[in-house]
Amino acid sequence: MSQKTGIEVAEARRLVMDEAAPLGAEIVPTAQALGRVLAEPVVSGRTLPPADVSAMDGYAVRSADLIGADSDSSPELAVVYEVAAGGQGGAPLRAGQAARIFTGAPVPAGADTVVRQEDCELREDGVRILVRPPAGEHVRPAGEDVRAGDPVLAAGARIGPAEIGMLASLGRTLIHVHRRPQVAVISGGDELVEPDRDPSGGRIVSSNAYSLAAQCDEAGARADNLGIAGDTPDDLERLFRRGLYADVIVSSAGVSVGDHDHVRPVLDRLGCRLRFWGVRMKPGYPLAFGRIGESGPFVFGLPGNPVSAMVTFDQFVRPLLLRMGGHSACFRPVIEATLTEPLTKKPGRLHFVRVHLKRDGEGWTATSTGNQSSGVLRSMTLAHGLLVFPAEASELRAGTPVKVQVLDDTIFRETGPRA
Amino acid sequence: MSQKTGIEVAEARRLVMDEAAPLGAEIVPTAQALGRVLAEPVVSGRTLPPADVSAMDGYAVRSADLIGADSDSSPELAVVYEVAAGGQGGAPLRAGQAARIFTGAPVPAGADTVVRQEDCELREDGVRILVRPPAGEHVRPAGEDVRAGDPVLAAGARIGPAEIGMLASLGRTLIHVHRRPQVAVISGGDELVEPDRDPSGGRIVSSNAYSLAAQCDEAGARADNLGIAGDTPDDLERLFRRGLYADVIVSSAGVSVGDHDHVRPVLDRLGCRLRFWGVRMKPGYPLAFGRIGESGPFVFGLPGNPVSAMVTFDQFVRPLLLRMGGHSACFRPVIEATLTEPLTKKPGRLHFVRVHLKRDGEGWTATSTGNQSSGVLRSMTLAHGLLVFPAEASELRAGTPVKVQVLDDTIFRETGPRA
Numbered sequence: 086m087s088q089k090t091g092i093e094v095a096e097a098r099r100l101v102m103d104e105a106a107p108l109g110a111e112i113v114p115t116a117q118a119l120g121r122v123l124a125e126p127v128v129s130g131r132t133l134p135p136a137d138v139s140a141m142d143g144y145a146v147r148s149a150d151l152i153g154a155d156s157d158s159s160p161e162l163a164v165v166y167e168v169a170a171g172g173q174g175g176a177p178l179r180a181g182q183a184a185r186i187f188t189g190a191p192v193p194a195g196a197d198t199v200v201r202q203e204d205c206e207l208r209e210d211g212v213r214i215l216v217r218p219p220a221g222e223h224v225r226p227a228g229e230d231v232r233a234g235d236p237v238l239a240a241g242a243r244i245g246p247a248e249i250g251m252l253a254s255l256g257r258t259l260i261h262v263h264r265r266p267q268v269a270v271i272s273g274g275d276e277l278v279e280p281d282r283d284p285s286g287g288r289i290v291s292s293n294a295y296s297l298a299a300q301c302d303e304a305g306a307r308a309d310n311l312g313i314a315g316d317t318p319d320d321l322e323r324l325f326r327r328g329l330y331a332d333v334i335v336s337s338a339g340v341s342v343g344d345h346d347h348v349r350p351v352l353d354r355l356g357c358r359l360r361f362w363g364v365r366m367k368p369g370y371p372l373a374f375g376r377i378g379e380s381g382p383f384v385f386g387l388p389g390n391p392v393s394a395m396v397t398f399d400q401f402v403r404p405l406l407l408r409m410g411g412h413s414a415c416f417r418p419v420i421e422a423t424l425t426e427p428l429t430k431k432p433g434r435l436h437f438v439r440v441h442l443k444r445d446g447e448g449w450t451a452t453s454t455g456n457q458s459s460g461v462l463r464s465m466t467l468a469h470g471l472l473v474f475p476a477e478a479s480e481l482r483a484g485t486p487v488k489v490q491v492l493d494d495t496i497f498r499e500t501g502p503r504a
Numbered sequence: 505m506s507q508k509t510g511i512e513v514a515e516a517r518r519l520v521m522d523e524a525a526p527l528g529a530e531i532v533p534t535a536q537a538l539g540r541v542l543a544e545p546v547v548s549g550r551t552l553p554p555a556d557v558s559a560m561d562g563y564a565v566r567s568a569d570l571i572g573a574d575s576d577s578s579p580e581l582a583v584v585y586e587v588a589a590g591g592q593g594g595a596p597l598r599a600g601q602a603a604r605i606f607t608g609a610p611v612p613a614g615a616d617t618v619v620r621q622e623d624c625e626l627r628e629d630g631v632r633i634l635v636r637p638p639a640g641e642h643v644r645p646a647g648e649d650v651r652a653g654d655p656v657l658a659a660g661a662r663i664g665p666a667e668i669g670m671l672a673s674l675g676r677t678l679i680h681v682h683r684r685p686q687v688a689v690i691s692g693g694d695e696l697v698e699p700d701r702d703p704s705g706g707r708i709v710s711s712n713a714y715s716l717a718a719q720c721d722e723a724g725a726r727a728d729n730l731g732i733a734g735d736t737p738d739d740l741e742r743l744f745r746r747g748l749y750a751d752v753i754v755s756s757a758g759v760s761v762g763d764h765d766h767v768r769p770v771l772d773r774l775g776c777r778l779r780f781w782g783v784r785m786k787p788g789y790p791l792a793f794g795r796i797g798e799s800g801p802f803v804f805g806l807p808g809n810p811v812s813a814m815v816t817f818d819q820f821v822r823p824l825l826l827r828m829g830g831h832s833a834c835f836r837p838v839i840e841a842t843l844t845e846p847l848t849k850k851p852g853r854l855h856f857v858r859v860h861l862k863r864d865g866e867g868w869t870a871t872s873t874g875n876q877s878s879g880v881l882r883s884m885t886l887a888h889g890l891l892v893f894p895a896e897a898s899e900l901r902a903g904t905p906v907k908v909q910v911l912d913d914t915i916f917r918e919t920g921p922r923a
Binding site for chain 1: 514517534535538550552553554555557559561588589590591592606607608609610621644648649650656657661662664665666667668669670671672673674675676677693694695696699700703704705706707708709710711712713714715716717718719721722735760761762763764765808809810814823831832833834835836837838840866875877879880881882884885887910911912913914915916917918919920921
């Protein structure tokens with residue numbers, strides 16, 4: 086049994102990510118693939134544009150006819166036909182001939198240049214060219230974007246709007262992407278009720294199931310809320326067994342060492358080999374990670390306090406889910422901020438301090454959201470990030486540069502255009 | 505008619521955002537509200553925790569009984585009952601009495617402190633307390649998180665996982681959020697085919713509808729692809745009329761001044777007052793913005809080239825959609841990066857140069873993705889951001905600090921844990 090107890094955050098993270106691998110592929114419609122990760126390299130089956138096409142409305146000409154052309158000695162060319170986008174040209178242009186052409190239309194054989202209509206003067210029998218463009222001007226050569234056989238997107242690429250447009254232009258309406266991880270969320274505790282039930286008499290709402298499911302969603306996973314297990318090993322085992330279909334089971338509460346902490350005994354019954362139990366962090370010491378069998382679901386037993394559940398999810402479950410979905414950058418952005426007030430703690434555990442971030446010139450300041458009790462969920466609604474207060478440190482003075490994991494990416498957005 | 509022509513990017517952005525206002529509210533299940541924006545302030549109807557509760561498994565005690573207690577002279581208290589989470593205590597504790605208590609259970613009347621079980625020694629008739637904790641230790645006071653009547657979330661707050669957990673804990677299973685903008689996407693051009701059709705004979709795939717719909721999705725909007733209009737005013741009018749149900753109509757192509765450019769005449773027919781036409785930028789000069797009637801859909805006539813359509817959407821349509829969805833930070837993150845190579849252009853238009861961004865210590869470097877032709881969609885698949893090459897500038901030297909709008913937020917993420 087290689088279970089480790091009371092380990093450092095960094096080691097716990099390593100033990101989780103050592104197990105992480107992208108899930109297999111599934112086929113999805115390209116139009117629904119935003120944010121997913123390609124599980125195949127995409128090679129172009131087409132040359133785009135398929136022919137030399139005009140980038141402007143104007144006249145397709147032979148640049149040799151224009152040598153010496155300027156507004157004083159402007160050659161007049163015979164306009165022999167017209168080519169629209171999606172149309173076809175006629176016979177190859179001969180000396181002294183031009184073709185009316187529109188944006189996106191194929192440049193006729195013989196022509197090598199397009200003159201914008203603004204630079205031409207229409208005459209009774211033809212067109213006078215008022216400029217002397219370089220050969221090739223306003224022509225988009227065949228294959229300027231991609232050529233048949235070109236590798237266009239690599240396996241592992243994240244699919245954004247440009248990738249979707251590119252795949253559409255290649256006729257790839259279906260693509261292979263990594264499967265989204267399926268998570269089963271379990272809550273434990275006789276005191277819990279669903280949010281639409283009356284929580285009187287010392288009962289409280291099972292809110293972790295809701296915040297954890299939303300965290301799964303943000304990490305690209307699907308979550309099912311399997312509901313609330315009562316404080317008996319049998320009831321907890323029943324819910325864990327219902328979660329065996331999932332890629333990851335996330336439970337909260339009941340993972341400590343008390344009389345009502347049934348998670349670890351139940352995981353034993355289910356053949357779950359724990360990789361670790363207990364991480365030297367605050368919030369969130371009681372935390373179990375393992376896997377059921379060799380290829381069954383990963384299991385996280387998170388602590389029950391709302392902040393502890395969210396923070397431990399963020400540190401360990403989120404990066405695992407992102408990696409399973411095929412992402413390569415799985416960790417929160419980390420910024421350096423200036424602490425606005427002193428912080429103290431006992432040495433021994435790494436603290437994740439919920440902080441408010443504020444721009445200060447090109448940098449940031451970080452200020453605690455106040456009461457850091459792991460029961461104060463408001464500390465999370467007020468937080469832009471988690472300040473990392475290292476395990477062995479006991480004091481951070483005001484003005485100290487600190488590292489902050491950014492929870493809310495929208496703080497990077499601008500409220501007005503800066504550029 | 506106040507239509508402006510050939511305006512600067514900043515003015516165009518201002519004219520768009522001057523029209524922007526959050527849409528009305530709709531009611532959605534809290535569990536489905538991730539990423540939406542609250543359209544009501546949320547005031548707590550509950551006090552959480554509802555009573556003083558234990559933060560630990562241990563013994564509830566009267567701190568007065570422990571005065572002088574240490575491991576040598578440890579008082580022994582009678583354990584008179586047990587309280588589990590969700591349970592109720594018994595009679596108020598009297599001097600010399602303790603109650604067995606579990607995490608989340610209400611602290612019995614008379615008791616003011618919880619001693620962790622690790623700090624106690626169980627005896628035949630009671631429990632010896634080995635420590636001398638400060639009064640109130642390991643007790644989470646009623647209302648520590650929120651009190652009934654507290655304002656908890658402000659109108660305009662973005663709903664993340666913590667907000668969802670908080671709303672659930674308050675029993676708020678339904679909430680008012682700003683409606684998502686509905687966009688109708690129209691493509692124009694006889695040369696266009698849907699991605700599952702054969703594009704031979706000079707035809708190309710109507711890929712803009714796909715990239716633009718994905719951009720809408722990223723901006724929190726819903727998009728319907730209304731399909732392809734042929735190169736006649738009547739056909740284009742038919743599609744625009746089909747889009748009148750939407751909050752915003754986005755068309756691409758046909759917005760310039762050529763014989764096949766029918767967007768502006770059709771908008772006239774529909775009673776659309778254009779606020780501007782033509783923005784001094786590259787890619788994307790031909791660009792129309794207006795509104796049909798006083799309260800009908802906003803209309804954007806975007807250029808047809810794939811890169812021009814995406815970049816103009818990003819500059820003008822995206823911030824409008826985010827504002828309509830209730831967001832306050834509507835503009836891309838802007839970072840300062842060091843240019844790795846010289847760039848030149850003619851003065852007169854602001855260029856958005858597609859660049860690859862790379863971390864360089866605490867900063868970033870920016871490198872052009874190569875061919876910046878507005879037909880080269882690969883320049884967008886390769887781009888992390890848009891470098892802002894100011895209108896009147898003609899040269900940016902290697903090593904210059906430049907402003908870059910970040911298109912791909914995931915570049916801020918870490919590939920390994922940094923903290």
